[in-house]
Amino acid sequence: MSITVEATYENGVLKPAQPLPLDEHQKVRVTIEPALTWAERTAGMLKGTGDSEMVRRVAEDDEFGILESP
Numbered sequence: 001m002s003i004t005v006e007a008t009y010e011n012g013v014l015k016p017a018q019p020l021p022l023d024e025h026q027k028v029r030v031t032i033e034p035a036l037t038w039a040e041r042t043a044g045m046l047k048g049t050g051d052s053e054m055v056r057r058v059a060e061d062d063e064f065g066i067l068e069s070p
């Protein structure tokens with residue numbers, strides 16, 4: 001069984017955002033990935049010089065929305 005959960009690191013302890021379906025004292029393997037926005041994850045996939053913040057601004061700006069009618 002594999003699950004993915006959001007967690008916060010506080011005072012040396014990872015705190016899951018929701019209860020985990022685990023037995024008490026069950027051994028698990030933990031992989032840590034920083035929570036990135038989709039703009040941060042996809043920045044650099046297209047040729048260009050913009051950083052992830054510029055990609056996010058463009059992607060979220062209504063001026064560039066795909067739902068605009070001409």
